[in-house]
Structures are given as C-alpha cells and as structure tokens.
Amino acid sequence: MKIPAVVLIKGVEWKVKRVWKLQVDGEDCLGSTDSDKREIKIVHGLKGEELLDCYLHEYLHAIFFEYGMYHSMSTDISEIISHNFASELRTNFTIKPRTKLR
Ligand SMILES: [Zn+2]
Numbered sequence: 001m002k003i004p005a006v007v008l009i010k011g012v013e014w015k016v017k018r019v020w021k022l023q024v025d026g027e028d029c030l031g032s033t034d035s036d037k038r039e040i041k042i043v044h045g046l047k048g049e050e051l052l053d054c055y056l057h058e059y060l061h062a063i064f065f066e067y068g069m070y071h072s073m074s075t076d077i078s079e080i081i082s083h084n085f086a087s088e089l090r091t092n093f094t095i096k097p098r099t100k101l102r
Contacts, residue, residue, distance in 0.1 A: 003042065003055050010066040016040045016055070030054045033061040035070065049090060056086035056095075 007014050015038065022043050024032050031042045031054040040058040042051070060082040064070040070078065089095065 003051065007040075007059065007062075009059075009062050012038060012066055014038045014040055014062050016042065018042055018044050020044055031058040033058045033065070035062070035065045038062075052090050052095065053086045056089055057082045060085055 003016055003018075005016055007016060017039055019041050020043065022029050022032055022041055029043075030046060030050075031040065033040055040055070040062055042054050042058065046054055061070070061078065064073070064078060064082075073081075
C-alpha cells in the first residue's frame with residue numbers, strides 16, 4: 001500500500017514521512033505524531049497490514065489533535081481508540097489514499 005506524503009485534516013496539511021529510526025521519550029516506536037510540525041512519522045520496513053495499521057493509528061492521533069480532543073483525553077484512552085479504530089477501519093473498509101492533493 002502506498003502511504004500519502006501529505007494528508008489534509010480539517011483543512012490543515014500534515015506531512016507523512018518515512019524514517020529509518022524513531023524514538024519517542026527514549027523508546028523505539030513504529031510511528032509518531034508531531035503536532036508542532038504537523039508531521040506523521042512511520043519507520044521504514046513496515047509493510048501490508050502493519051504499515052496501514054501504523055499509518056491509521058498515527059492519522060487518528062493527528063485527527064484528535066486538529067479537532068481539539070488530544071489534550072482532553074488520557075494517553076491510554078487515545079492509544080486504545082487509535083489502535084482499535086485503525087484495526088477496524090482496515091478490516092472493514094477498502095482504503096485507497098490519495099496520492100496527490102488538489
Ligand atoms: Zn499512539
């Protein structure tokens with residue numbers, strides 16, 4: 001699956017970058033969301049369902065931020081929702097990201 005380089009969330013551009021190594025708070029991770037830079041980062045090497053789940057998970061974190069929900073929910077709740085919604089979206093919908101923004 002091809003992950004888009006840019007997504008629009010509430011009209012705001014978020015860049016999606018692939019990186020070779022990713023750490024958050026000193027721990028290795030597969031994806032991250034940087035609300036200051038409006039960037040979603042995903043490590044190289046993920047493929048198929050793992051890549052789509054990671055992308056959707058981080059995309060949901062970005063949606064929470066743009067819609068003002070990120071700071072009103074606990075980290076645990078944010079992680080549970082992102083993890084499970086990503087899995088449900090992948091399982092139940094055919095998702096074809098736009099490759100170019102118009
Ligand atoms: Zn997360």
